[in-house]
Amino acid sequence: MTTSRIIQYEYAPGHFRASEPNLHQPDTLGDGEMILSMGPQHPSTHGVLKLEVVTDGEIIVDVVPHVGYLHRCFEKHAESLPFNQTIPFVDRLDYLAAMNCEHAFVMGVERMLGIQNDIPKRTEYIRVLVAELNRIAAHFVAIGTYALDIGAYTPFLWLMRDREHILRLMEWLNGARMLYNYIWVGGLFYDLPVGFEERCREFVAYLRPKLTELRQLVIENEIFVKRTANVGVLPLPVAINYGCTGPVLRGSGLRYDLRRVDGYSVYPELEFDIPIGEGTMGTVGDCWDRNQVRVRECHESLRIVDQCLDQLLGDHRRTRDYDPQAVIPKKIRPKAMDFYARAESAKGELGFFFRTDGKSDVPVRCRCRSCCFHNLSVIGEISKGAMLADLVAIIGSIDLVMGEVDR
Template structure:
């Protein structure tokens, strides 16, 4: 076969085929390439594979691929009774186990109609632990996110301070991360003697540290330029994709189930709902989502202080107090379909339960994962951005793959 000889000449703007004029300004073809980020990659924050179609440095399309960390939670739940399910809930969002336990326990209690029987001391202990865990979860989200943007020291700061919370949880439950502490109808144990004082001591230590982090990192010129006006999520799009938590509030909507549903003792507590305001860029950008998480840490500190005050003055420790007094010996609800939801650190976590009225094992227990819904908006946020900005966008969503692959 005769070899086709093609000669090229270089033009100012593009390469021109001198024989056929194939590469001209009108029909210049892009060179697209498929890149796989993950599943084992520090930028994916877990075993997530992101298939990225790129045109040079620009992202044309993004497709998240799941299923690399199957927890099999929902299948396990079909073979366990309601109390035995709690340790498996810990393993979904493993950096916010207390919150997940709290949400599940409240859901089953509402289904059984025993919410009014739960002692106030139990409720305040639950909220105290949930808000401490909210701070610890946001510390993971924000510190690893700052690491994504190129700063190392703030990550070490926040991991140091998060360790104090883990030690408090280890003291109260015996475990560092997977607690099995909040039970349906009560708690495993009351708080250890001196826990309230240690908790206040930690909060007093944490306040100036968090102020320092806000000043030196969140308002840092380099961090602002890296995250402001990047990954802007309009409120209408956030609602279309059923996002929740800081991802939704970062787009300007003050939707928090602690206020909207008013569950547990949250209506008795004073706290604000931070939202994105476009202070450094556009409303709903990566900076706003980070800003909301940091501000929520300050609000959680306020809640923890109020809970400790209630536990030391209004609902004091009593030798006759039994945190397991109202824990049902056997949970066998009527045949029904029931859905319960509450506000986790990453958004709305819900549980759909189907029971047949004959067994203490649910026929179906489906978890409505906030991480799964928030991750679904990634293709909308990623298109048209630089590849380096895609890493920043992924980190701003704050996902835990144990909950996504539930």
């Protein structure tokens, strides 16, 4: 198993200093090699990611990620609060896909309690509906900012425009645009607003042709292809050894998606494909493959949303008898056990480990398995031998959210 090299930073007011020195020192460098520090300067990473880059001219010899001190203290919050009060902190891991984070956490608690089969089907379809809408919104940020990173400004504006429709739907749903606290243990905060399903139908019809435009504007653009094809190639064995998941792993050619592998919630009842990288424009597992997987996943998420709407307007339509909070337990007190649950977030496998003592509704230990942390650790492996100008393209193709990396 490959060992990841990610170094932690400490933050103090007025300065930003490494808790340990760079792995590479000037007296260990070869002829013509030098150490460059990239970052921390990007506002979307909150100034917490530094890359220690060793170069020989413009060729990258090695890259070591240094993770800055963002530290959301999620795990310690979870170990001091009841399970149901932890959900707002779960939102702040991958804040671009908060519904997916909530879904994974809540399913884990429900399985510990043994109530997963008591959840009404309408509740399950609503959960999948909002999770897939959030997946599209998260991929839009990934694709739009990636195009911006390598010099294309217009796609970013177009994708933010279309993402805004999803955020407005979410705001209508529960009053928040990014951090929702909507999926609760045993149910939901509230049922869908009246007319929500019809509005979603309109959005699906609006977005389908926009995704075709996105492929033409970005993915199939000649300049974009030249900047991303055969760059940052991640071989499948390396991706597996580093524990990569999500589009990063599927871009390397493995059809591995927990929505199919674990078949949780109502996903086994839905029809959708799992896109993988095929080396269409370059080599399997390059930057282009990882991005085209995200675009194709947006198409598949729209298919899932459509099927959920069919159910929510059909067999599982709203009735006066439906109560989204009917199964919510008054006291969450699992038996003493060690338990791990996982789900497919927008960026890969998001998992939660719980240790309970059977006496309290507060876990003794809570641990988050971050997909972004594993995906980040592979940067050094796939950057060696690349041009320095391609390093930004490689970082962007991984799609990192630092709130999940430094938990």
